[in-house]
Amino acid sequence: MNIKEELKEVKAYFTPKIITEVNDQYVKIAKIKGQDLPWHNHKNEDELFYILEGELLMEIENEANRTMKTGDMFVVPKGRNHRVSSLKECSIMLIETKSTQHTGEVESTITRSIQEQMY
């Protein structure tokens, strides 16, 4: 499976696509554009962000903002309030425990079930 090919299937922003699983983790890809993702946290799960292409603004509560660029990797520790956004389209890879809800316990217009992330 090739990441660039998989990215072509991702049409909607903020809608992760599960591309494979390894042990108890899902590997997902997503495209980010805009500020639709609400502040949220994952109580018990770390979340890894890896920038495939573009720039991502990573905001974490009580920390300085980070501008992530292609090839950058960052892990948001469990329980930490965070939000990501991007002015232009940004493609990312995510690693999350299978139990992780991608918008935490916050229900928003972009919230998708695990089933909806398998496309």
Next chain:
Amino acid sequence: MNIKEELKEVKAYFTPKIITEVNDQYVKIAKIKGQDLPWHNHKNEDELFYILEGELLMEIENEANRTMKTGDMFVVPKGRNHRVSSLKECSIMLIETKSTQHTGEVESTITRSIQEQMY
């Protein structure tokens, strides 16, 4: 942390470098050149391979060989005998459960402890 910068620290082939952890998994990078890695398996752990740059020959017992290229991702399921090699230098990302021994139960000249993978 940037993957390209981290790769500059990796000088020896077949010597994974742990770059971060997410939940119960290590994210590692490595450079592969040659055929020094023996056939091995990880009894209880899947192992994810993602090609950052170059070509990797992925051999799995009783399966057709796979030539993996930049951007390709493949998960070797737990318990499956496998071996990777490359004629030219290939840079890869790995995701492994923290308990995974990188050459399985096979001790070889390239076997490194977890401590030795933290550089």
